[in-house]
Amino acid sequence: MERTKRPVPTSVKDTQLIEKRRAEMIRGSVQLFKQKGFHRTTTREIAKAAGFSIGTLYEYIRTKEDVLYLVCDSIYDQVKSRIEQMDLEQGTLENLKLGISHFFYVIDEMQDEVQVLYQEVKSLSKDVLPYVLEKEEEMTAMVEKLIQRCVDNGVLDMDKDHVRMLAQNIFVLGQMWGFRRWMLQENFTLEEYINLQIDLLFEGVKGYEKKAALK
Amino acid sequence: MERTKRPVPTSVKDTQLIEKRRAEMIRGSVQLFKQKGFHRTTTREIAKAAGFSIGTLYEYIRTKEDVLYLVCDSIYDQVKSRIEQMDLEQGTLENLKLGISHFFYVIDEMQDEVQVLYQEVKSLSKDVLPYVLEKEEEMTAMVEKLIQRCVDNGVLDMDKDHVRMLAQNIFVLGQMWGFRRWMLQENFTLEEYINLQIDLLFEGVKGYEKKAALK
Amino acid sequence: MERTKRPVPTSVKDTQLIEKRRAEMIRGSVQLFKQKGFHRTTTREIAKAAGFSIGTLYEYIRTKEDVLYLVCDSIYDQVKSRIEQMDLEQGTLENLKLGISHFFYVIDEMQDEVQVLYQEVKSLSKDVLPYVLEKEEEMTAMVEKLIQRCVDNGVLDMDKDHVRMLAQNIFVLGQMWGFRRWMLQENFTLEEYINLQIDLLFEGVKGYEKKAALK
């Protein structure tokens, strides 16, 4: 489950410096990409936002696309490390709820980054896409594990397919909070959103069947 | 609830011709946008794909962005008209399932278009965005109506918020089939996907609680 | 003995216009290349010298190197057509002298062009070089034919190798007038140069052996 990186060649040798400069670069780029998208952002703007010259920028990357890759890669790592902090020892339903809730909080905190990730991944060329998709898979795998624990614990009775699909749903519903913010965040607070989603996720439509009618 | 259009000015008067030319334009553009995205597609390519010259193209639009708007608008209309065909007279759970299923089928059939819509909407400038978002809202409203009918019919006991959120979930889960195809369409057929989603949507996590434990 | 052309793709369709614009382009480029060489000349300078914008320039070529190819190709054609005018009916030594003399005159008249050809051919990439070298071979073949006629006529008794080498020598000695002008054109007029070269070429070193010593 080791993270795979596509190395982005540099002219600079000092690895510490590379780390530092790239962090500056990424920070600036996220802001720009969020505002104008990758394609409408120029390399000069990236360099400026990062605080160095265009020449220096190109000491740390080879092409503009490298910036996008670096940005995506970094965001994934951040999100992942944030999610990893959550404790999912016991596989109880209550714990599952907490996990989902935590996941939604993380997404909310990193909304800008997630938005960028979400909107620009497809601008990556075919040869870096695999690296990025692998990351996505890792992340859904984390949600999957959360559910699987409940199954293993004997709390849930779900087959592998249902588990996988549920994990994906939770994942996408999390992102939805970010990419449909124009619709959601006007009408709901984060807490409301989380409660609503957990309700729907746990109860299912059937949970809302009118009992009165059954009598 | 009439559809609102942002008028795209033309130098040409003959409305029939406009209709025809734009249809050619849109058809060609969808293919191109799917392959290379809006930004990497040139106006020359659009003109060529549409079957006329660059000069003629600009007789029917003002800017490149107009093409994108026209494309998005057209796709919405198509999807909408496809969905409208479904009969949702009776508000039963069975009928709701059928409706969802039908919606997923539509998304699948128009996968290319939905993908384009989905990936390029954000490239629209701030001033056309409202028009497009309105369309989105119309579409989720259709799913909403499907559910609301069950509520009105006394089959479901859901408040407005839950209904809205559920509608959005279904909508996004539909799109998910398209935009996560790299992950989903390798592992599931459309039928499997639909069944799985309807299962999860209707049963909820609780539906999978181990009954044995209840003894 | 048909001339082979490497086609240089255009966005423009009107072949007459292509011909015209390229002629303008070539004329301007020769001046620039002579002054500063191919590498130090910018595409903008080429466009300006040709009398149109940078955008228009690129309607008629794909890369900067295309300009160089077009220039070289055109110069070859000009030189060749100039040489072809000379009448080399009879294969006499007198006629050979006239031919050589004529060749030198042509080189002198097209000095600028020849100089450019001579200095910049090697800047062409490997894939166009064959086209250009073929042209060179055609031209030496013309000089060769001039000599061969004398052999065929029974005036000279030379084998193929000697004929070929002599042709090459004459060819290079012609170019020499152009590329060593800094040394030659200070000390000799064209007529002097021609006379001197014809002397040396026809007499050979042995022709200058001291007769007195032979007595």
Added chain:
Amino acid sequence: MERTKRPVPTSVKDTQLIEKRRAEMIRGSVQLFKQKGFHRTTTREIAKAAGFSIGTLYEYIRTKEDVLYLVCDSIYDQVKSRIEQMDLEQGTLENLKLGISHFFYVIDEMQDEVQVLYQEVKSLSKDVLPYVLEKEEEMTAMVEKLIQRCVDNGVLDMDKDHVRMLAQNIFVLGQMWGFRRWMLQENFTLEEYINLQIDLLFEGVKGYEKKAALK
């Protein structure tokens, strides 16, 4: 007739070190220039080929052009010292032939260097050109001396102009072996080339006149 050098300023004082570093620099540059030409070679590549850093490179030169000058200068010196080794004491025709032959051998041995010299001299700026042309003149002067000796010895009866021109011809015919290698070295060995050229040079066209015709 002392060699004139254009001094290339240095930040380094230690003359031994300068000598050593520059030798490394020149060796590496010749290879690079031969492969890609002066303009397509970067200073970084030169530094790397020389075995030190870009910073160090600039301790020993001021501009990239200095490298070219140093390279050309060095090649001239080498060629010259190689030619000077030949013994041309006696001014006989046999000795002249030997001299020419030796000269051609030297050119052949130093083909790469000569090629570079030949192709890149024109890239030197106007202010160093005189230094380089002076070198060229020195070299033709050496060939000239070889011929002049025969004249002085009473073996040849040639005026100054003929001597100079003949020297230039021999010089250029030597270079021709290098710069027209694509045509010559496919068809002739060096020995064949030398024999052919000496034949033509000594006999002249008249030497091949058909004697039968004289009857």
Added chain:
DNA sequence: TATGAATGAGTGTTCATTCAT
């Protein structure tokens, strides 16, 4: 109405040169 040649601002990228360490 239709065409396609013309335009030039704008883009990604390179590379000779400098200078703090």
Added chain:
DNA sequence: GATGAATGAACACTCATTCAT
């Protein structure tokens, strides 16, 4: 003396848009 990170002017090339025919 040696290093290599930083710089930014300069370059080749693109492409949305216009307009004369």
